[in-house]
Amino acid sequence: MKLFLTAEAIILPAALLLAVLRSLPGPVFFPIRALAIVYADLFRGIPTILVIFMLGFGMPALGLSWIPDSQFFWAVVALSLVYTAYVSEVYRAGIESVHPSQAAAARSLGLTHAQSLRHVVLPQAIRRVIPPLLNDFIGLQKDTALVGALGVVEAFRQSQIDQAATFNGTYYLVAATLFVALTIPLARFTDWLVARDRRRQQAGRLV
Amino acid sequence: MTVGAAPMLQLEGVSKSFGDLEVLRGIDLTLAEHEVVCLIGASGSGKSTMLRCVNLLEPIDAGRIVVGGEEITGRGVDVDRVRRGIGIVFQSFNLFPHMSVLENVTLAPRKARGLSRAGAITEADALLTRFGLADKRGEYPDRLSGGQQQRVAIVRALAMQPRLLLLDEITSALDPELVAEVLDVIRELAAGGMTMLIATHEMGFARDVANRVCFLDAGRILEQGPPEAIFGSPQEERTRQFLQRIVAAGRL
Secondary structure (H helix, E strand, O other): OHHHHHHHHHHHHHHHHHHHHHOOOOHHHHHHHHHHHHHHHHHHHOOHHHHHHHHHHHHHHOOOOOOOOOHHHHHHHHHHHHHHHHHHHHHHHHHHHOOHHHHHHHHHOOOOHHHHHHHHHHHHHHHHOHHHHHHHHHHHHHHHHHHHHHOOOOHHHHHHHHHHHHOOOHHHHHHHHHHHHHHHHHHHHHHHHHHHHHHHHOOOOOO | OOOOOOOOEEEEEEEEEEOOEEEEEEEEEEEOOOOEEEEEOOOOOOHHHHHHHHOOOOOOOEEEEEEOOEEOOOOOOOHHHHHHOEEEEOOOOOOOOOOOHHHHHHHHHHHOOOOOHHHHHHHHHHHHHHOOOHHHOOOOHHHOOHHHHHHHHHHHHHOOOOOEEEEEOOOOOOOHHHHHHHHHHHHHHHHOOOEEEEEOOOHHHHHHHOOEEEEEEOOEEEEEEOHHHHHHOOOOHHHHHHHHHHHHOOOO
16 A cells, blocks of 8 residues: 555656656657657566566665665565556647647747646646546556565565465455455546536536 | 837748648738738638738748737747737637636736736736626636637737737637627727737628738738728639629628
8 A cells, every 4th residue: 555655656747747758849859758758668568577576676686785675665666667657658648639729829828838738738638537547546556466576565465475374265355355445436536526527617418 | 210110010921831732822911000900711721820820830931920020930039928919819719628717818917927816817807897708707618608708718818918919710610699799899909909910701890890801812912902992892803703702602
């Protein structure tokens, strides 16, 4: 839970930054755009468990004194790296779904590119991608089970330990229930957010 | 040079292509302060592109554009500063759907003119009241009629206190019974001395409100003059054909 929340707190702003960097206009920003693309391609391509192993076992094994050897730390870093790549693509889809005429209207009023992004494009983009963001939110929460392999004890690892000690399979059921108990309230909260925006902005019933 | 001596807007040999398609082919046009000029012509004749170029939403390929004596198409021009002085209203309103009417109108004055929130709201309320929208200030755009949305868009542009207003077929997306309320706003602005460049298909309106009418054909200003001359005795064959089609369609 702590693992998941720490990672999410890093991922949401980092992914947004990445998506914004990728949407920068003009040839001047080509190197930045290219870096953002390479990052997203790389970390969406490598299996999550591999990144977790590379960082979780690999980094401490370098034996450098200034590198933290906490498994928890590397678990957070690995999950953040992977999910930032996924989530940035979700944000990007949202940004691109906002019609260019919105940015044109904002710029025509004399707002700068950054102001137009901050006040006009991003608020609309983020509202639209809340449901797919929740998808990745849940995905991340479930993938925290992977870092059990590093020896970080999360819900799944704990249930394995308890099951092994007592030969009682219901511990798995308890772990599964814990995951779902987190997911369902989040899903309903998302539905409520989306419905509220709709009610506010749109007239009457939706066909 | 004394204030007001320079023309408000000057286009000199402005050309613009999209790929192989030449949309503007050497446009020359001058607007004096307080002048209202209507652009008429078939779809694709370059009216909208011309307005978007003046607002620097499209870069031009050749020529220059001068606003209030300052060339705005040169290198190193701060486009945001230029745009603050030029308002544009679009055919499809382009209001910000996630903001209330009041937020739509106050956003740019606060962020681009640096007004305080209270100052921007005071100004916005005065404008909304003037155009009969005071009771809509808390509504979201999608809850308004097309005519109301377009009037809000006009107020949003006016809130930046532009010295030049560009109107891009602002009644084309409206139901016929909503057109009048929007055109009345423009008449009031014209009477108040606002300099305006208007692309329109409303010939009756152009005849009423314009000091000068320009007929655009394939990216050129083919003919221009006072509305009586253009609509009464057009000199060019293309202009006559265009106006005949308009009359046949019952739009004049």
